Structures are given as C-alpha cells and as structure tokens.
Amino acid sequence: MLMFCFRTLQNVPFLRLSAGLLACVCLSAALTKSFAGQIGMGAEGRHGGLAPDIAAQRLDDAICKAWTVRVPDLSMGLCTTSGLQPTGGRSVQGEPLYRVDIRAGSPQLRVIVVGGIHGDELTSTTLAMHWLQIATDDPSIAYWRFIPLLNPDGMLASPAKRMNANGVDLNRNFPTKNWAVETKHYWEKRTGRDPRRWPGKFAGSEPETQFLLNEIHAFQPDLIVSIHAPYGILDFDGALTPPKKLGRLHLDRLGIYPGSVGNYGSLEHHVPVVTVELLHAIDAPTATETQQMWGDLIGWMKNRLLSDRYSDLVEQGSHKHLN
C-alpha cells in the first residue's frame, strides 16, 4: 500500500498531490476496513461501540439459554457476564462466533484459548468459559483471547456432533503443508474414510476455520491452547519445552494430525500449541480440577515458556546475524 501511494504521488503534478494523497488515504482506509471486517475487527462503530449489524448478534439471554442447555456446568450468570462479544464471524449456519479479550496490566505473553472445535466435546467449552472467568479475576502475565465455541453448529445440533454443518472435521481443515495429499492419505488410510474425520474439500474451506486463522494472524499469539475431550491427556506441538501435566492430564504426544490446529500453529505459524484432552466430553471437570489445570498452565508459562521463548528468539536472532 505504501509503495502504491508512493508511486502515485511520484506521478502526479504538484497541484494534484493533495488529491492523490486523499485517494491513497481513502483506499488505505477502505482496504483496512475490508481486512478488519475479515478478522472481526470491523465491529467498532463510529462511537467506539459495535456496528449495528454486529451489535444485533450480542450474546443475549436467548443465546446463553441455548448454550447453557447444551454445555455442562455453564450457568446463565457465567454466560451473560463472560464479556464475550460478537466478531462478525459466523458459522456455516450463520451462528455468530464470539470472543473476549482479557489483558494483564503489563502482559508478557499473548495467548489464544479455543474450545468447541469439535461440537460433541461439550466440556471443552465448559473449561474455556470457566478459565475466562478465572482470567477475568486474575489474568496473570498474559493478554488472553478466549474463543470458547468455534463450532456452534456442531455443538447446538441435536444431538451434538463433532463436525460443522458441512460435515467437516474442523481440526483437519487448517492449511498445513501438503494438506491435500496428507489429509487425504490420513483420512483414507488411517481412518478408513471415517465421516467424522473428513478434512473438507480444500484447506481452510470452512468459515469457522477461516475465522480462527484470521484470529491467529491478527492476534499473533505466543501460545495457542486448543481444548478437546475425551482422551484424558495433554498434547503439545512446538519446539519448546512442553508442560509435563495440567492437573490430572499428563503429557502424551498423540502424533501428527495433518490439518489440525496443533499442526498448523506449530509448523506454519511457529507458535506452540498445547492441546488439552479432557477426560470426559460430557462430564465437566470439577472446580478444583479446573483451577489445578489453570495453575499448572500459568506455572509452565511463567517458568518455561517465557524463558524458552526468549532463548528461541535469541537463537533466531543470532542465526539471522550470522547469515
């Protein structure tokens, strides 16, 4: 954009400079607005509030009611005071996609927490909702972005289902390298064409996938926490030292799933991904477990992630220097 403006200004006579500049400013603004709309930042209206069309998607009592009926251990009080905001992003069936940002005074890390990627893993949204409540009271060292329900069509379906409304497993739809070959091979050979694990027609084909991709690119997290169930373990993608455990969940690397958030985040975006696999998809973790998992996550972020990330950056910097 800057180059375009520069070239334009170079080629216009002096008297047309102001018009050229104005055109550039307008075009910049239009493109910025367009991009902001894509990443859900276009929600800001003239007066700093939500644009009317997005404000209409507020997480009101009716939506919270639908969520609380489906999501275990989610009260109306927790839902309505969560601060979740509509983003302009929508699911296949037009359900709004919500997020909330919670920021420490001087954050040292940026973290995206995402739940409800698989619609039948109900407790993943429970945990994200309870963690965002804990973070609201004490965000510790981070600037958090919570997206508790990425796949509302799957979770609110009767019965709840893993895939989105197009029958796509969103956690196989992220644009990892050689996506077409690897996800096809995985789906056909490893899952025997299991419809619950269909990666979709092409990488990033689904609006829910596109939404999270835009969130990752816009927010630039240092860590992504992706919540699932019911394998009862902790998985980690990335080059840094993983957490050994979160509460009762112990590190057990599941392997590589082409098209998954973990695979995409660590390999394509170079951000570590902690995948939480809760013990149960329907029975919510207790308040004590929720707190223990949070405490272990914060402890690892403070004691390992910060220092490892710093070393990693120094190493990258020295390599750049040498090259």
Ligand SMILES: [Zn+2]
């Ligand atoms: Zn899952």
